[in-house]
Amino acid sequence: MTTLINHLYHTGFQSGNYADTLLHVHQNTYHLHAIILSRSPYLVQLMSTSPQVSGQRVIYIPLGKDSEATLDGFAIALGYLYSPASLALIKPENARGVLAAGCLLGGVDDLCNYAYEACREAINLSTIASWLAFVDATPHSDDTASPGPSPIPTSAFGSYTLRLRESVLHFLMIILPAELDLCRDSLASSRSNSASPSPASSGRDTLLQIFSQVPFDAFKAIVESPAFQIGSEQARFQFAKDAIQLRKHGVARSTGAEEAVVLAFGGGNTGGSVVHVTRKISAVSCRPL
Incomplete structure (x- = not known):
């Protein structure tokens, strides 16, 4: 199981191989996979209404400039959909952004709890x-x-x-x-x-x-x-x-x-x-x- 999760994280999330979904967050573009993204109720909703271009879904995340969900936090939360290895990237300085991103995605309670504890320790x-x-x-x-x-x-x-x-x-x-x-x-x-x-x-x-x-x-x-x-x-x-x-x-x-x-x-x-x-x-x- 660990080998499979590591494969999904490195080959699927970090490398973006065999992706069927393009996810845009401001200037960042992620090559991802619908079956993994379906862990998030928020992304499921977006995928159900998003257009397909050349056989790939295209999703735009409307993060405002004042959003608590930072780009760094959102990247960590997306990575968590693939593997708990993403938890190791949570630091006191980014924990608040990760927690906001996790709350936006939904369905990632362990990530949110971990980020909350990091926030508490960062006070x-x-x-x-x-x-x-x-x-x-x-x-x-x-x-x-x-x-x-x-x-x-x-x-x-x-x-x-x-x-x-x-x-x-x-x-x-x-x-x-x-x-x-x-x-x-x-x-x-x-x-x-x-x-x-x-x-x-x-x-x-x-x-x-x-x-x-x-x-x-x-x-x-x-x-x-x-x-x-x-x-x-x-x-x-x-x-x-x-x-x-x-x-x-x-x-x-x-x-x-x-x-x-x-x-x-x-x-x-x-x-x-x-x-x-x-x-x-x-x-x-x-x-x-």
């Missing part, structure tokens, strides 16, 4: 800006945002959209504070009066800069959650205040919104304090022109 400090843009493109309702599941608009990632969003929130809420060493002791040292910034102070400043760009619904969900461990609830409250101050010059300003945070006491079943973030459209932004 880090150096890539968080692009993932924040992704979260911003799939917003929750401002008034109902919470860490738990809620409906997400349809996107190029299909059912993986919510999973990706939750992975980004998990990174911001759990992983990044731990990586920046924002435990109780380090947070306390960051608020010291020493002349030189401590490592914790630098970590807190880094986190503040990132949270100044987090879309409001995600910002609210994370800051209000007790799982956001950066010290006491008072420390979380102060962090939210400092972040909102920064956000006045960025995210909040661009939306014409006024954000605020309160520390409510006597909340929850334990009678402790609760951090609560609010937002309202400023009167200035609502004024008629």
Whole structure:
């Protein structure tokens, strides 16, 4: 079986021998085989309505210039139709494009799961800006945002959209504070009066800069959650205040919104304090022109 799959991949996909289908994606042309492409419901639909030229089907994939399914990602997804060997080509830098291409093709759950895991592992400090843009493109309702599941608009990632969003929130809420060493002791040292910034102070400043760009619904969900461990609830409250101050010059300003945070006491079943973030459209932004 392995020999057959290798033959299909190298002779059929990479070399394009004995092809009966021409598939065009922008400037790329693939010489492929209808029986293999029929693994994809999307390609089956295209083949059923595509013309034949000189005995070959001709398919055009309408990938827009802003499509999440990149050319590299689409090539890997097509290769997977022939052989799982294509999985070895998935890297952190192309995983998102592969996942979008896999979701477009359909019928390749193993590829999508593999690409999703690569995406999840690719969420880090150096890539968080692009993932924040992704979260911003799939917003929750401002008034109902919470860490738990809620409906997400349809996107190029299909059912993986919510999973990706939750992975980004998990990174911001759990992983990044731990990586920046924002435990109780380090947070306390960051608020010291020493002349030189401590490592914790630098970590807190880094986190503040990132949270100044987090879309409001995600910002609210994370800051209000007790799982956001950066010290006491008072420390979380102060962090939210400092972040909102920064956000006045960025995210909040661009939306014409006024954000605020309160520390409510006597909340929850334990009678402790609760951090609560609010937002309202400023009167200035609502004024008629």
